Amino acid sequence: MHTLPYTTEIRPDTGLTNPKLGIWLFLASEVMLFGSLFSAYALLRSGAASWPDQSAVLSVPLATLNTVILISSSVTMVLAWSGARAGRMDRFRIYMGLTLLCGAGFLAVKAVEYGDKFAHGLLPSTDNFLALYFTMTGVHAVHVLAGMVVNAFLLGPGARMWRSEPERFTNRVEVAGIYWHFVDVVWIFLFPVLYLL
C-alpha cells in the first residue's frame, strides 16, 4: 500500500492538489443544484398570473445586514487562511473564530426573519413566492451550517494537524474557504432575486 500522492503537493502536469480539484468539482455540482432552484424560480414566476411585491413581503434591511455579515465572514476567512499560511496560529484562531461568529450571526438573523414570517401566518403554503423563498434560503442556510461545522472542526479538534502537517492543514483551511466563499456567492444571487427584483 503506497501513500496517496498529491494530497498536499501539486501534481506538475495538472497544477492541482487532489483536495482542490475535489472541492471545485463539488462546487460545480452545487452550481447545478442552485441553478435548478433558480430555474424553478424563473419558470414559476414567468408563468404566474400575479406575483407579490417581494420587497414588501420580505425585510430588505435585515437581508442587507445579512449580506454585510456574510461578505465580512468571507474576508475573515481569507485572513484566517493567510494567518495559517504565515504560521501565525494566533491570527488563524481569531479570524476563524470571527468567521464562525459571522455565520452564527447570519443564521440568527435568518431565524428572526423566519419567525417573523411564521408569526404573520406567511408560510410555504401561502403562495409560490414564499414557498420558493423558504426553500431556497433554507437550502442555503443548511449550506451555511455545514460550512460552520467544517470551520468549527478546523478551529477545534482539526487544528491538531497544524503541529504534525502544517502545509496540509493550511490546504484544508483553503479548501474550506473556497466552499465558504461559494456559499457567500450563492447568497449574493439570492438577495437580489428574492428581495429586490
Added chain:
Amino acid sequence: MAPLKYLYSTDHKVIGLLYGFTSLCFLLVGFVLVIVIRWQLAFPGQPVPYVAGLLGAANAPGGIVLPEFYNQLGAMHGTIMVFLGVVPLAVGAFGNYLVPLQIGAPDMAFPRLNLASYWFYAAGGAIMLASFFLPGGAANNGWTSYAPLSDLAPGHGQTFWLLGMLFIIFSSLLGALNFITTIVQLRAPGLTWFRLPFFVWAQFVTAFLLLLAFPALQAAALLQGMDRLAGSSFFLPSGLAVSGQALDVAGGGNALLWQHLFWFLGHPEVYVLILPAMGIAAEVIANNTRKPLWGYRVMVYSVFVLGFLSFVVWAHHMFLTGMGTAISAFFQTTTMIISIPSVVILSSLILSLYGGSIRFTTPMLFALAFLPMFGIGGLTGLPLGLATTDIPLHDTNYVVGHFHYLVAPGTIFALFAGIYHWFPRITGRMMNDVLGRIHFAGSLICMNVIFLPMFVQGLAGVNRRLWDGGAEYAHAQGVLHFNVPMSIAAFGLAFFQLFFIVNLFMSIRYGRRVDTNPWEATTLEWNTGTAPVRVYRDPYDYSVPGAKADFTPQYERAEA
C-alpha cells in the same frame, strides 16, 4: 470481528466489492418485483402461486395482486433497477474496483469519501426497501414520479422515495467527484490521457454526468418534498380538481417543471447506464479479439460528445406534454445528433471484431451479444426521438421494449461479461465455463422472447402501465396472447440466473485456480506486482508484430 472490518474499510477494492454485492442483491429484488408483474400480466386476477403469502394480505388478498400494489411494483421495479442496481454495479462496483487499478493508483483520491458514498447509497436503499412496509406501501407513481399525481399521493411511500433519492444522489455526488479527481490526479507515471483504457474514459465521462445531472433531481426532490410536507404548490397548477373536488392549495405551480427537472437528470442517467457497459464491452472485446480497439481515439472523442449532448436532449421524453413545436423541433434535432456518437462507438466495437482471432470465452459471448442487442435498443429508439412517431408510441409497451433492450440484454449483459472477465482478478479463480455458457444462452433466448413481442404490443397501442395488461381494451385483444409466452420466458430467465448465482458462489471456493493474468491482458489491473507501476505503451498492444507474445502489457518496457 473479521467480517466487520470490511464494512469500514477504505480500500477501493473492498468498497467496490461491497457495492457489487449490494447492487446484485438489489438487482435480484427488482427482478423479483417484475416476476410478480409478469405473472399479473399473463394471468390477470389469478392468485400468484407459491409466494402469495409473502406479498401481504393488504397488497394481494388471497394472492391476487391489487391494482394499487401493481403500481407499487412497477414504480419500485424501475427505481430499484436503475438507481440501486445497475448504476451502483456499473459505477460503484466496477468503477471503484477497476479504475484505480487500471490507472495504477494506490487507491481512490478520497478513500473516506468513497466509504461514505457507499454508506449513503446503502442508507438510500434501506429507505426504499423500508417503504414497502409502510401503511399504504411504497411509492406507486411510476419511477418518474410525475406530478401532480406524486404530489397528492396518499400515505408516506412517495415521501420515503424522495428521501431515499436524496441519499442516493448525495452518494453519487461523492462518488463522481472522487472518480474525476482520481483519474485526473492519480494516473501512474507515463499513463498519458490517450494511453487510458477505454473503460476509464467511459467512467470519466459517466462521473461528469453524475456530478452535473443529478443535482437537478435533488432540487426537484426538495421541491416535491416541500409540496408534500409543507403544503407548497410548486407542481400544483391553479384550479386543480381531484375527484371532482377543487383542491385547497395556493396553486400557481407547474407540473411540467417536475418533468423538466426529472428528465434533466433522467436523460444523462440513460448514458450513465450505458457508458460503463460500453467500457466493459470494449475491454472484453479487445482482449478476446487479440487486437487493438478499432478507432480508439474516435471512440474517446465520441464518448465526450455523447456526454455533452446528453445534457441537451432531455425533453424528447416530453413530446406529448404540448410544450410547443419549436421546442420539440430543437430536441428532435439534438436527439438525432446524439445518435451519431453512439453509432460511432458501437460500429467501432463491431469493426474491432474484423480480422481478429476471436476467443469465444464466456465474457466474450456476453460482450458479443451486447452489440446486436444494444443495436436493437438503439435503433428502436429512433421513432421515439421524433415527435410525430413518438406521439402514438409514447407510454406503450414499445417504449418498454426499447429501453429494456438497451439496459437488460444491453447493459446487464455487459455487466455479466465484466463479472466473468474480472472474477479471476478478484478471487484468483475462474468461474465455471459450462455454467456460464448455460447462463448466457438461456438469458439471451429468454430476454428476446420477453422483449421482442413488446414492440408488437406497443405498435398495437397497448399502454405500459395497465394492471390487467390491456384486457379491457378492444385494440389490445389481438396481441394479448403474447403475454403468456413472455411471462413464461421471464420465469425462465429467473431459472437461468440460478446458474449464475450458483456459479458465482461456488467458484469463489472451488473455481479453477489461475495465474495473475489468465486472459493474457495488457491493461494495468492484471499487474499484481507490488512495485509502483510505470506505463510505457498504449492500452491495447495485442499482436504487435515482432513482439515475443501476442500481448505486451502497458507496464512492460519497450524492447530497444
